[in-house]
Amino acid sequence: MSKTLVQPVGQKRLTNVAVVRLKKHGVRFEIACYKNKVLSWRSHVEKDLDEVLQSHTVYTNVSKGVLAKSKDLIKTFGTDDQTKICLEILEKGELQVAGKERESQLSSQFRDIATIVMQKTVNPETKHPYTISMIERLMHEIHFAVDPHSSSKKQALEVIRELQKQFPIKRSPMRIKLTVPEQNLSALKEKLNAWNADIVSKDESGSQQSVICELEPGSFRDCDVLVRNLQGKLEILAVSVNAEGDTQVDNYDDFNEFALHRDRGDKEIDDPVADLSERIQNQAISTEKGNASGEAKQSKCTTCKAIVGDAKELREHCESDWHKHNLRRKTRQLPPLTAEDCLADMEMKESKSDLNDYSF
Known part of the structure; x- marks a missing residue:
């Protein structure tokens, strides 16, 4: 059967x-x-x-x-x-999505938010941006949690507002060019002073007066409205302005030393980031003094357009990611980046790569 x-x-x-x-x-x-x-x-x-x-x-x-x-x-x-x-x-x-996949997405978005925060902020004392790893630590300090249903840019602005309540951090200014008729220049300068804008240069020749200044992003819209009312025009030269220089912020990008001081009771540090900022500033000053006293012994990297030290330090520099990154830019006929800008560029590419890996 x-x-x-x-x-x-x-x-x-x-x-x-x-x-x-x-x-x-x-x-x-x-x-x-x-x-x-x-x-x-x-x-x-x-x-x-x-x-x-x-x-x-x-x-x-x-x-x-x-x-x-x-x-x-x-x-x-x-x-x-x-x-x-x-x-x-x-x-x-x-x-x-699965648990591990969701965790990867949140981790990638966390990194993306930290990258945006790094690009939009500076240390108010040194005028240099914080590194990406430091921003991530500060975000953990304020117990920030990623919202997967909100955009990274919106969350980054919220993070900046929260960080400003506890740490020495501020929005990096915008550099803009304002052109107004001659009779309206005094009104424009009065408003710029009220907004604490730094005037970089002025061109008062002719009937149209031009002012290049650095302005807090929060005052940009009000400035735009003002210039329109004054029958002028506004031109954005840079959306984020940082201090120029090669201060190695990476050397101080770890809180372990502060934790060690607290554990041993050697020194009470109420604000580790503020102390960190002071150390960065002191290191920059000592570097400038060292360059002034031993200028004849300094070697210059023509690729990075930077003074890197003696012959030994030059060899070490040529093996660094900074130098290699600028070499790749040189082959594409792009200008070299400073140490901080190079780090930010590499971190941004890494962040974009992570987003591509986990985006749908």
């Missing part, structure tokens, strides 16, 4: 997919998408729906391959057109 082999039907198990889930009228609906494509679709980078959806099918449980019933689709969406329903779920649904 022959036996009939019973095969399960109506199930299509899908694994290694990105699931988008939408709960509507008490019923859960899911669609199966390709990884790294959902966010690309939502940001309008990806235009081809077939590149996003694994199938134009609506499920109640993707992992088990349970299809949604037609009567439930009609009752909930008013249609049983699977493609139209998939589009609605894709736009409004919640992306489901």
Whole structure:
């Protein structure tokens, strides 16, 4: 007697997919998408729906391959057109990711936020930016938690406001050029003084008067409105201005020494970042004195356009990431970067690479 082999039907198990889930009228609906494509679709980078959806099918449980019933689709969406329903779920649904993948996304976004904070802030004493690792430590100090549903730029501005309450950090100024008629120049200068803007240069020749100044970003909109009212024009020269120089902030980018002092009771440090800023400033002053006294012994790197020390230090410099990064820029006919700018550039590329790895 022959036996009939019973095969399960109506199930299509899908694994290694990105699931988008939408709960509507008490019923859960899911669609199966390709990884790294959902966010690309939502940001309008990806235009081809077939590149996003694994199938134009609506499920109640993707992992088990349970299809949604037609009567439930009609009752909930008013249609049983699977493609139209998939589009609605894709736009409004919640992306489901695994625990490790979610952790990686949050870690990547945390780094992205720290990078933005680093680019937009400076130490008010030295006028130099903090390093990316220091910004991350400060963010941990204020117990910052990433919101995956909010943009990195918006969260970075919130982080800056919180950091300013506890640490010596300020927004790096913008450099702008303001041009107004001669009769309105005095009114413009009065407002710039009220905004504590630093005037870099002035050109008072002719009927149109020009002023180049550095202004706090928070006053930019008011300045723009003022210049328009004064029948002038505003030109942005730089969105972020830092002090020039090669102060090695990296050498002081660790709080372990401060923790050691506290544990041993050698010295009470109420504000480690403020003490850190003082040390950076002192180190910069001592470096300038050293250069003045031993100028004849200093070697210059023509690639980085910087004084790096004696012959031994020059050899070590040529093995550094700073020098190698500027060599790559030189082959592309790009100008060299300072140590801080080079670090920021490399960190930004690393951050973008992380985002590409974990973006959909």
